[in-house]
Amino acid sequence: MDVAQVLPVGVRAHRPRTPWQLFWARFRRDWAALGGLAIVSGILALAVAAPLLPALNPQQQDLSQRRSPPSAEHPFGLDHLGRDILSRVAHGARFTLGAAISATLVALVLGVVVGLVGGFWGGLVDDVSMRLAEVMLAFPYLLLAILIVAILGPGLASATVAVGITKIPHYARVTRGAVLSLRQSDYVDAARVIGATDMGIIVRHVLPNAMAPIMVLATVGLGADVLSIAGLGFLGLGAQPPTAEWGLMVSEGRSYLFEASHIIVFPGVFLMLLVLGFNLMGDGLRDALDPRLRRR
Amino acid sequence: MTRYFARRVIGLIPLLLAVATVTFFALELTPGDPAVLIMGQDVTPEGLAEVRRTLGLDRPLVEQYLRYLGGLARGELGRSFRTRTPVTEDLARTFPVTFTLAVGATVVSTIVGVGGGVISAVRPHSSIDYVVRAGILTAVSAPVFWLGLVLIYWFSIRLAWFPVSGWGTLRHIILPVAALSAFPLASVARMTRSSILDVLTHDYVRTARAKGVSGSGVLARHVLKNAFIPVVTVIALQFGVLLGGAVITETVFALPGLGQLVVTAVLARDYAVIRGAVLLVAISFAVINLLVDVVYAALDPRIRYA
Numbered sequence: 001m002d003v004a005q006v007l008p009v010g011v012r013a014h015r016p017r018t019p020w021q022l023f024w025a026r027f028r029r030d031w032a033a034l035g036g037l038a039i040v041s042g043i044l045a046l047a048v049a050a051p052l053l054p055a056l057n058p059q060q061q062d063l064s065q066r067r068s069p070p071s072a073e074h075p076f077g078l079d080h081l082g083r084d085i086l087s088r089v090a091h092g093a094r095f096t097l098g099a100a101i102s103a104t105l106v107a108l109v110l111g112v113v114v115g116l117v118g119g120f121w122g123g124l125v126d127d128v129s130m131r132l133a134e135v136m137l138a139f140p141y142l143l144l145a146i147l148i149v150a151i152l153g154p155g156l157a158s159a160t161v162a163v164g165i166t167k168i169p170h171y172a173r174v175t176r177g178a179v180l181s182l183r184q185s186d187y188v189d190a191a192r193v194i195g196a197t198d199m200g201i202i203v204r205h206v207l208p209n210a211m212a213p214i215m216v217l218a219t220v221g222l223g224a225d226v227l228s229i230a231g232l233g234f235l236g237l238g239a240q241p242p243t244a245e246w247g248l249m250v251s252e253g254r255s256y257l258f259e260a261s262h263i264i265v266f267p268g269v270f271l272m273l274l275v276l277g278f279n280l281m282g283d284g285l286r287d288a289l290d291p292r293l294r295r296r
Numbered sequence: 297m298t299r300y301f302a303r304r305v306i307g308l309i310p311l312l313l314a315v316a317t318v319t320f321f322a323l324e325l326t327p328g329d330p331a332v333l334i335m336g337q338d339v340t341p342e343g344l345a346e347v348r349r350t351l352g353l354d355r356p357l358v359e360q361y362l363r364y365l366g367g368l369a370r371g372e373l374g375r376s377f378r379t380r381t382p383v384t385e386d387l388a389r390t391f392p393v394t395f396t397l398a399v400g401a402t403v404v405s406t407i408v409g410v411g412g413g414v415i416s417a418v419r420p421h422s423s424i425d426y427v428v429r430a431g432i433l434t435a436v437s438a439p440v441f442w443l444g445l446v447l448i449y450w451f452s453i454r455l456a457w458f459p460v461s462g463w464g465t466l467r468h469i470i471l472p473v474a475a476l477s478a479f480p481l482a483s484v485a486r487m488t489r490s491s492i493l494d495v496l497t498h499d500y501v502r503t504a505r506a507k508g509v510s511g512s513g514v515l516a517r518h519v520l521k522n523a524f525i526p527v528v529t530v531i532a533l534q535f536g537v538l539l540g541g542a543v544i545t546e547t548v549f550a551l552p553g554l555g556q557l558v559v560t561a562v563l564a565r566d567y568a569v570i571r572g573a574v575l576l577v578a579i580s581f582a583v584i585n586l587l588v589d590v591v592y593a594a595l596d597p598r599i600r601y602a
Contacts, residue, residue, distance in 0.1 A: 143574060237559065254445055
């Protein structure tokens, strides 16, 4: 039976709180972080809902009305080919956000595995992976992504893979650092004494404790990945026409900056909002996960 | 110090060798034959063989690699597959543009960023602090290409203060540098603010106050000097971001820099140009990082290099 149910009304049970509850108690008092969460959730909902709304057709052209400004019928106006910008922004959330999430997942999974293996067992894997990370970090980030796109050929999938690969060293280093300090800790020794296997120790003790810095890195990283994916799209190295990716939309609209500036305004504003949302969430996560680093 | 410096310079060689090797072999993995890309689809087999021979693509891979490294040692980077001009000439033409942008943005973001961070940290939770922090959040979230277009729209098209594109005079540089500075400026301001707030909690600051040093005296002599060390790290890290961001900024403002060169080369599969440009940027990045370490030593006597 739950402890709270046997206590008189008005008396709160002093239950030990889980780390998740402690985290949420701090996070929910941070209005900026909640705002970020709201923005990201809103755009995520838009991405999920877009194909379910038949009125939002991102490819339908009305050439007679091309470049017409926002109106009641088309709240965001029409682009240079007479396509509804609201529909394209809504569908574009799928590409930009989807690609950024995929890139982050690629980097997170591979980076964490490399960092865990290298940090926990050391040896040759550790030496090789850390040298490789050093070489990768010798390239400015976007340039390395462009180099990988050069190998794979331009496209949204290549851009996603490229952005993901360039981020692997970041996750590997953070994970390795956390693992190295945890490996020395008493509870890992204790677990080993009672006969836990290496795998058991990693999964049950090391990974959960290394999770906080990795989560913060991933959230802030999502914002940066959105910018990289859109940036590659803008350069013509990411998503290709007629995809409604936000960076590509801005690139296509730039020739009409003078006579139809609304074409670049909306995808740009949504890009900025999404990145802002991830940044606010990331700051809030860092504060809530590590109160010692609380912003003053 | 001199010995440390010499060792670091020598230490660059294996790193750059690794970078050169990675770029060489990575681009060899690409599907598609550059000779076909150069000549187009309807080329005779004889014409194709001719192109391969002149580019040296018919030689074994190991030989191509060794020739490439040999060329590097002599300061040669081969010729562009597409235009046949030496890659070093292309780089000499475009690198100054990119470097000017990156240095300009570093200067602007250091001055404005440190200034903003100090103003914000001196009066935490004042209205000016909130304005600065809101500005920081906006600037780190704005895509550089979009910001560039917004600047062009207002300052070139609407107000006609600056030219839309082109290169050569100071008026051509201002808008691109402004767009490129936004992100590093915000990062520098953020680090300055939190670093000062951190230093302010230290005992030596209280001691200085207790013995009667004025507010601005404490700030100048005790706080700023100590708070500046992590800021230097951020500035150095930002330089790499800037070299990448410059690629996008150059495209927005149609500037004849390294970024344009690289993007055109990627779309045309011009391996020789891609390799040269990537190597040059990696070298400048490594040199900057080395210089930063030297600045550290000057700022913080606790850091000793054996």
